[in-house]
Amino acid sequence: MDWNHVLIESGLWLVKAYALTLILAAATIWCLVRFTRWGRQFWNLSAGYFSPRRSWRPLAGLALILLLTLGAVRLDVLFSNWYNTMYTALQELDAPQFWFAMLLFAILASIHVLRSLFDFYVQQAFTIHWRNWLNETLLTRWMDRQAYYRTQQLSHLADNPDQRIQQDITSFAQDSMTLAVGVINALVSTIAFTAILWGLSGPMSVFGLEIPRGMVFLVFIYVFIATILAIWIGRPLIRLNFLNEQYNADYRYALVRVREYAESIAFYAGEKVEGSALRKWFARVINNAWDIIYRSLKFLGFNFAITQTAVVFPFIIQASRFFSKQISLGDLIQTAQAFGRLQDNLSFFRNAYDNFATYRATLDRLTGFNDVIDISHGLSLPKAREDGPRLAVESVSIRTPNNAPLLHDLSLEVEPGEPLLIRGPSGAGKTTLLRMIAGIWPYGEGQIVRPAEDTLFLSQKPYLPLGSLRDALHYPHMVAADAAGVTPYDTQHDQDILRQVQLGHLCERLDETDHWGNILSLGEQQRLAFGRLLLARPAVAFLDEATSAMDEGLEDAMYSLIRQELPDMRLVSVGHRSTLQRYHTMRLTLTGGGTGTWTLEPIS
Numbered sequence: 001m002d003w004n005h006v007l008i009e010s011g012l013w014l015v016k017a018y019a020l021t022l023i024l025a026a027a028t029i030w031c032l033v034r035f036t037r038w039g040r041q042f043w044n045l046s047a048g049y050f051s052p053r054r055s056w057r058p059l060a061g062l063a064l065i066l067l068l069t070l071g072a073v074r075l076d077v078l079f080s081n082w083y084n085t086m087y088t089a090l091q092e093l094d095a096p097q098f099w100f101a102m103l104l105f106a107i108l109a110s111i112h113v114l115r116s117l118f119d120f121y122v123q124q125a126f127t128i129h130w131r132n133w134l135n136e137t138l139l140t141r142w143m144d145r146q147a148y149y150r151t152q153q154l155s156h157l158a159d160n161p162d163q164r165i166q167q168d169i170t171s172f173a174q175d176s177m178t179l180a181v182g183v184i185n186a187l188v189s190t191i192a193f194t195a196i197l198w199g200l201s202g203p204m205s206v207f208g209l210e211i212p213r214g215m216v217f218l219v220f221i222y223v224f225i226a227t228i229l230a231i232w233i234g235r236p237l238i239r240l241n242f243l244n245e246q247y248n249a250d251y252r253y254a255l256v257r258v259r260e261y262a263e264s265i266a267f268y269a270g271e272k273v274e275g276s277a278l279r280k281w282f283a284r285v286i287n288n289a290w291d292i293i294y295r296s297l298k299f300l301g302f303n304f305a306i307t308q309t310a311v312v313f314p315f316i317i318q319a320s321r322f323f324s325k326q327i328s329l330g331d332l333i334q335t336a337q338a339f340g341r342l343q344d345n346l347s348f349f350r351n352a353y354d355n356f357a358t359y360r361a362t363l364d365r366l367t368g369f370n371d372v373i374d375i376s377h378g379l380s381l382p383k384a385r386e387d388g389p390r391l392a393v394e395s396v397s398i399r400t401p402n403n404a405p406l407l408h409d410l411s412l413e414v415e416p417g418e419p420l421l422i423r424g425p426s427g428a429g430k431t432t433l434l435r436m437i438a439g440i441w442p443y444g445e446g447q448i449v450r451p452a453e454d455t456l457f458l459s460q461k462p463y464l465p466l467g468s469l470r471d472a473l474h475y476p477h478m479v480a481a482d483a484a485g486v487t488p489y490d491t492q493h494d495q496d497i498l499r500q501v502q503l504g505h506l507c508e509r510l511d512e513t514d515h516w517g518n519i520l521s522l523g524e525q526q527r528l529a530f531g532r533l534l535l536a537r538p539a540v541a542f543l544d545e546a547t548s549a550m551d552e553g554l555e556d557a558m559y560s561l562i563r564q565e566l567p568d569m570r571l572v573s574v575g576h577r578s579t580l581q582r583y584h585t586m587r588l589t590l591t592g593g594g595t596g597t598w599t600l601e602p603i604s
Contacts, residue, residue: 021066021188038360041367045172049133061126068119069181073188075112080196080337082108088330123177131173138165138366141373146440150376163249164369168362175359179352186348189341196338218313219339226306234299234357240292242361247288251281314339379442386452389416389539391437391570396446397596398429398436403443406432408596410446412588414540419563419571421584421603428592430574434542437572456538460545462529464517470494470510473531497534500561501527502554522549530558534565541566543573552579559583 029039050058082104089097142148142161151161197216258265258274265274314336322332382396392413398406406429414420422430435441437448438457464472470489495507503524520528526549533541541562547555555577562569563583573580581587581603591597 041363084330084334091329134169147376237357241358247285384448392449394447398444405596414570416568419584420586422574424590425592428590454539457542458529458546462525497531501531540570
């Protein structure tokens with residue numbers, strides 16, 4: 001074999017194959033996006049990343065990965081030719097040719113190792129950049145227009161958003177790269193090794209009919225039938241893999257809830273109930289896992305049988321030509337190898353069907369998540385306008401998601417120094433009215449007048465972010481540290497605020513990072529929220545059961561403090577306690593009962 005000619009041909013082959021593959025890849029992508037559901041799903045998720053208007057780097061990265069993949073195929077062909085050279089040298093006892101083959105192997109192996117390492121780095125780097133873009137895109141969409149909150153009303157359409165952002169994005173990027181490279185490698189290798197097998201294959205007699213190059217036709221027919229059967233056997237894996245991710249996410253979420261409500265469960269001594277519920281969630285995971293195993297046994301068993309049966313075909317078919325000395329030992333070995341590689345390449349979709357099944361499930365989950373965000377973004381929001389520090393609602397009506405009336409045609413204005421107390425039975429819509437005013441409740445009509453930025457909401461269970469106690473005190477107006485790790489906070493002022501809200505015992509722990517939501521009692525968390533109020537000094541504040549965990553003495557101290565420190569602040573409180581009336585001048589009573597009626601009166 002003239003290896004100088006082979007190496008020259010290799011360079012020409014790479015150029016031709018590269019151009020042809022680019023054309024075929026573009027045509028294939030267009031067809032998939034145009035005619036298949038999962039192709040459209042992929043494009044909807046990733047079109048922005050591959051847009052040259054955003055950046056040329058992803059397309060350049062794909063071009064480099066394609067070149068490296070074609071290089072791998074060409075190296076496989078050269079190794080196939082090397083086997084022919086080496087075994088022929090052994091058969092002919094040609095020592096110089098044998099040692100030349102060893103030198104050639106060292107060169108090919110070195111190139112293969114370097115190419116493989118560089119290919120690994122390029123693919124991993126590409127996947128990381130893609131994953132980073134996907135995370136930023138979906139995270140931005142989820143946070144935009146408070147979709148993270150509104151999608152809770154649509155959780156039946158796309159559950160476990162944390163899993164979809166963290167886990168499914170990773171799987172999508174990695175599996176897209178793995179499967180795409182595998183498909184390209186399989187298709188190009190099929191063409192290359194078909195050419196080799198075509199040259200080595202002789203006529204084959206079938207029922208007295210002589211078929212030229214029969215081995216080539218045999219392998220294509222064999223793999224086609226095997227692939228059809230494999231798809232039929234493995235199809236249920238798509239649904240099973242989807243359920244596997246869903247059930248695991250549900251179980252994980254149930255475990256998180258136990259940790260989140262650990263104290264309440266402990267007071268109720270609800271270990272048996274919670275344990276029983278967790279075991280039911282886990283039982284779904286295990287039952288589905290067994291279903292996957294049983295189906296995979298059928299699928300893998302079929303694939304193993306097909307693969308092993310194909311091993312002896314080329315030897316059986318070429319044996320007569322070898323024994324009659326029509327072909328050399330090198331030709332026989334290369335035939336077997338080419339047949340095996342061709343069979344593997346043609347069987348790629350059959351062998352990777354379970355991977356495609358998992359990938360389809362990932363596509364469905366990410367697409368469903370995107371669709372739910374689109375729905376949440378499409379929900380109509382109450383009309384709001386800014387008129388200085390004014391706070392008013394004009395002809396506001398509120399409904400439940402099921403269209404039941406909560407409030408009908410409410411108009412009022414909250415003046416500085418005249419706090420408003422909202423009361424009513426549970427379920428009457430008190431908190432929902434605050435959501436409406438905040439602009440996060442989509443089921444209603446009317447006009448809201450409030451400051452766009454200078455507003456603060458204090459809930460019954462304050463949110464404490466991960467980080468230091470100082471971060472929790474300043475939330476949501478935390479200030480990032482500079483390059484030296486120094487923040488512009490006024491420590492003395494922060495400590496004074498803590499003392500004012502009777503949390504002076506925490507003054508020395510301001511910069512201590514811990515899970516403060518677990519360390520502080522609910523009453524302490526509520527007082528910390530009042531500290532936020534004193535720091536932010538907003539024009540408008542809403543307090544939703546913000547003193548429910550305090551005794552009357554602490555409640556009196558907190559309300560007296562904000563009335564003294566922030567006398568001109570417009571204040572709206574929601575609460576059941578009659579003691580709250582002493583700190584307010586107006587009272588809005590919601591009737592409830594699905595009537596939507598209300599009364600507004602001064603508190604004498």
